[in-house]
Amino acid sequence: MKNNRFYLLFGISVMLILLDYFSLLTPFKTPFEVFAVSVKSGVFATSTTIGNFGNILIQYSSIEKAFEERDKLKKENEEAKVTVEALTQENTLLRNQLQAPLPPSYQFIPAYVVGVTGSMELAAGLSSGIAKGMTVVDGATLIGKVTAVSGVRSTVVLPWSTEITIPAKTSRGAKGTVIGQLGDKIILDQVLQKDQLFLSDVVTTTGEGGFPPNLLIGKISHITTDDVSVYKTAQIIPAADYKKERLVFIISAR
Amino acid sequence: MRIIFAIILFLSIIIESTLLPFPVVFLVMTFLMGILKEEAIYWAFAAGVLLDVFAFRMMGISSIFFLSAVWTHDRFRKKFHHGWIYYQFFTLVVLVSAYSFLIYHYLETGELIICAILIGLTLFAASNIFSKESERERLSL
Numbered sequence: 001m002k003n004n005r006f007y008l009l010f011g012i013s014v015m016l017i018l019l020d021y022f023s024l025l026t027p028f029k030t031p032f033e034v035f036a037v038s039v040k041s042g043v044f045a046t047s048t049t050i051g052n053f054g055n056i057l058i059q060y061s062s063i064e065k066a067f068e069e070r071d072k073l074k075k076e077n078e079e080a081k082v083t084v085e086a087l088t089q090e091n092t093l094l095r096n097q098l099q100a101p102l103p104p105s106y107q108f109i110p111a112y113v114v115g116v117t118g119s120m121e122l123a124a125g126l127s128s129g130i131a132k133g134m135t136v137v138d139g140a141t142l143i144g145k146v147t148a149v150s151g152v153r154s155t156v157v158l159p160w161s162t163e164i165t166i167p168a169k170t171s172r173g174a175k176g177t178v179i180g181q182l183g184d185k186i187i188l189d190q191v192l193q194k195d196q197l198f199l200s201d202v203v204t205t206t207g208e209g210g211f212p213p214n215l216l217i218g219k220i221s222h223i224t225t226d227d228v229s230v231y232k233t234a235q236i237i238p239a240a241d242y243k244k245e246r247l248v249f250i251i252s253a254r
Numbered sequence: 255m256r257i258i259f260a261i262i263l264f265l266s267i268i269i270e271s272t273l274l275p276f277p278v279v280f281l282v283m284t285f286l287m288g289i290l291k292e293e294a295i296y297w298a299f300a301a302g303v304l305l306d307v308f309a310f311r312m313m314g315i316s317s318i319f320f321l322s323a324v325w326t327h328d329r330f331r332k333k334f335h336h337g338w339i340y341y342q343f344f345t346l347v348v349l350v351s352a353y354s355f356l357i358y359h360y361l362e363t364g365e366l367i368i369c370a371i372l373i374g375l376t377l378f379a380a381s382n383i384f385s386k387e388s389e390r391e392r393l394s395l
Binding site for chain 2: 005006009010012013014015016017019020021025029032033036039040043044047
């Protein structure tokens, strides 16, 4: 009797194997498989969570260290991003400076601007090789002249200052002197009556007065003539926005 | 009691089919064979079918293996229960290894050692139960 039951169940098992082999059980198996999958996925997820929890407990100190490390790396990454941004800007400015139509014999000292009030203050001084009287440019545009230098910073007098006079010429050959007015105005003065001045004429340095030649100063925006006077004057719009400069270059050798 | 056995079997089916490539169900069935006696054959068949469904195996494979184990157990019951204990131990180690090799195609020394330890513990627990039971039967007679 017992053997009969065994043979019956054994026969059923063999039958199941055969039916499954020919995929005849698939329609019956599918609902069970759906149930099996849902149960197994839940069990597996739970076991993974439990396993992870165990790992968390065991490696708590190392995880804490890893978190600290992550925060530190995050901070370093942020700093690196800022540095990259600054370096990219600096690189662009340096590229512009290199592309400026200035003689290749010129040597430049880059310096960051730390403030622009009446004059411009630079974060570079004697230690960087800057000396009093050096010309400061941005590309081929004149920024000013170094008037005071300390170890790590220097002061640049801008063209709008009354302390500086710049021998200049216009694109039509009219010569004069650029001097500053109170405020942020610049004028081209001491231009002979016979010399022609036109609006939008470009004003550059002549190469006298300690300034290299052909540095751009600005454009004529307004001309004042008086037949009685010996000279005529013109107001200039500076080519550079001095208040927006970030990095300038000091011509150290010509 | 049967509900507890069913829960234990179901849990071992889930564990074996989800987490552990090791014949846990077979070991549990071995343990239950002695307790369930006549019924063991149905339990073995049901556990085999359920395990096949859960483990996505060909239906009937595990049933055949479990039924064979039950048949062997019944056939050599006297020898197993009153004979040398190492019979049980070695038979089970061989059966478990064969099951692992045939079903999981995986057998290594570490697993064999774990298997031997588990079988030893199972046998120890089973022998305790059966010795108490046979004592009771003897006393009632």
